[in-house]
Amino acid sequence: MHDYDAFSFDSKAEMLEKSAQYWNPDKTKFWSDSGIDLVIDRREGYLLWDMDGRRLIDVHLNGGTYNLGHRNPEVVAAVKRAMDRFDVGNHHFPSLGRTALAEALVESAPASLTKVAYASGGGEAIDIALKSARHAMQKRKIVSIVKAYHGHTGLAVATGDDRFSKLFLADRPEEFPQVPFNDLEAMEQALKGRDVAAVIMETIPATYGFPLPQPGYLEAVKRLCEKYDALYIADEVQTGLMRTGELWGITKHGVEPDILVSGKGLSGGIYPIAAVLLSERAGAWLREDGFGHISTFGGAELGCVAALKTLEISRRPEVRSMVHYIADQVGSGLRQVQARYPDWFVGIRQNGVVLGLEFAHPEGAKYVMRELYALGVWAIFSTLDPRVLQYKPGILMTPDLVEELLDRTALAIGRAAADPAVSRRRAS
């Protein structure tokens, strides 16, 4: 009997059966077919426990949602306290929480960004960003990157891989042209017609396995945007909040975006919230028709409290220093593992604690993911490039846990290398 107060299940098997029956049959089946029988139960810091009690180190973090760890005690305490006073709030009116968070976000961001609009999640925030750009520029086209991922809402999904847009007949290639990543010529071609409202870029494309922008690429894209009168939208949902060792990854490139989108980790993993930071130009609609975008839960005041605390923690000088240490140790630890399996573990893409590990097999990351899972680490393959494992240590990881993580990872990578299926495919 698994008793969770509000509900209970007799067994994990019963729970999985009901998950398929009432919730999402394909997703439930996908994971059992993948050999990942995870039902997350207890969670604390960077540790998860499966329903059957197995402990896992979490380096998936649900895309950075648990950047500060699961149930971060400081965020939990802040939200608990806030619940004695606040609720979701009323989006019609000037709001205490939204105003306080907006001020903090603007203060934290590049000087070009001066206004904040709120969403309840990353997809909606991307939609706000795209709508803002279209309004400001009075143009319709949005350029994105092949294999980009910006979420699943109406406009956001059209910027991404057609696996998700075509499914719901939401693909609109004429309005949402895509260009290959790191290809400046293609980008210039796409912008040349001066009919593009904005280019939207993940600072490092996550779902594509964190291919790194070539040095100078993002800076050049920004210059092209200026040249052809398009806005630059930085999707910092996975690269923001200190994951690259600076609060916003885009500042490491010296780019002052017109729009910056934050989500996932901004919630502290506790209360959903996402935010769009806008320049004066991009945020023109906020002066013309402030009711232009409405979101009942966007910027819910409890979420604002979670985000304020998250932002405060992430900006501590101590934390910045710790992230640099973690990045350093994880990087050098992985390079040592790589030296042992140079033909199998073929690449480390790293910027801070954002990492993509490349393996020499079209689905290499799935093998490593399974071995890691068996060895008590949860990391996910990249949906749009399953050669690459997303490996995302949290920014508050302790030295001991990093060491343990590296030990387990070295073992898992070695075991995956020895998997007959892997060696067969690599040989052919």
Added chain:
Amino acid sequence: MADQPNGPVTAPAQAGHMLERARWAARSFATYSQADVDRIVRAVADVAHDNAQRYAEWAVRETGFGVAEHKLRKNQACSRGLLDTYMGHDYVSPRVRHDDKVVEVPRPAGVVLALTPSTNPVATVFFKVILALMTRNAVVVSPHPMAKECCHDAAQLLAAAAVEAGAPDGVVQCVAEPTIPLVEALMGDARTNVILATGGTGVVRAAYGSGNPAIGVGPGNVPVLVDASADVRAAARRLVESKAFDNSVLCTNESVLIAEEAIADQLGRELERAGAAVLGADDAQRLRDFMFPYGRLNVDVVGKDASWIAQQAGIRVGPRTKVLVAPFSVAVPEEPLTHEKLSPVLGMIRVPDTLTGIATARAIVRIAGAGHSAAIHSTDPATVMRYAADVPVLRVSVNVGNSTGSSGLDTNLAPTMTIGTGFVGRSALGENLQPKHLVNWTRIAYNSDPAEAMPAYAGLSPWRDHHGPVPAYPLASNDDRTVAPTHVDALVDRIGARTGGATGDDAAFREQVRRLVVEELSHLIKG
């Protein structure tokens, strides 16, 4: 939390992250070589020394205690002075003991939590930070709230100097807003490896009660015996100077003068000549009433000068009076003048002979100051020996002012701002705090059977030199702006060969060239 060290995590929020950052720094620092440590310690001691005057004045201004000129001396002693004292000491390299087939590998404590007092604020910050760096420890300073601004500023300055010299980021940190609950949380947190508690009894007892290893020290209440064999004039001069030092705010300043009857009158006259005022019975009573209303020390007098105290007490003394000497006749606890005064007021009692003098010193230490210090002015070694054996203290300074005697500034004891009071004084430390107290040694021990030989271990060291910032800035992995140290080494060698100035053992020169090369390379890359 399950991914935390084996023990309680009590420090909240940012303070907890301070300890966490210190843990990262300590891990890195523990791999540094002796050459790295030399360079870092020198840089930090130099910057401390250069700012000794500024912080001496700042400490007096902020706390209202003491004398800037004397604090300057302590700040200097706790910066370059430490460098000189420990020149050539090595707490980093493994020690090979061929005779008993043991190899010792140093293991730093890790994260040192340094509590610093209001009376000796910046000197103690300098002292503890430099000791920690000499032994490759990270240190978190928690200053006394009365001195938090000067201490925080000083700690930041030393931190910047350390990092600039190549120390790991976060190796020196300081609590900006110390409060009792916060300090207790830092002390109880398992991420703290050792507490250095200098301060009042409360904080020292709390350190020992924290559950973490602690080096705490008890209070002082220093008796000084002048016997008939002493050079009375020299003794008087030293006494006055020592008693006036930093307005007697230190735990090492003399508290009670015990004079052998035969020389007592002469000593009184010499004390006056040296700048003291020996009070009559009425004035001594006025002083008692002012300094110990309701039997407890009036904190207004702490660290104030003698003429101010005299004026407040309604006693007429000369304007240049440095010390007030207040006679009393019975050394018992209900006599206020037997207690610690933290001001340039010296109790004085006459005794018929040295044995009574020694018994009187025991009585003073029984009231307070066990394990701390006593002083004696005498030319008779038998008396000194008897005094040292009978009075339960761990240092006896002879023919020297005790304030700079016990603390090793004018004796050859280890110069210190932290005086161990030993078991008798409820402390784990019986010596003056020194670098060696902040490092353990892993001992590699071979079979003692002569048939089993121990290899030479010549030139073997587990540590390496560090040449860049630690941790490295997290540049993207496809960003080739990273300058690999090996790359730098090769260039250093080439340039060194070209200039012909660098011999293999000229570490300082190599370091200088290295720095130039790194700068040049980074300019090239940025350009």
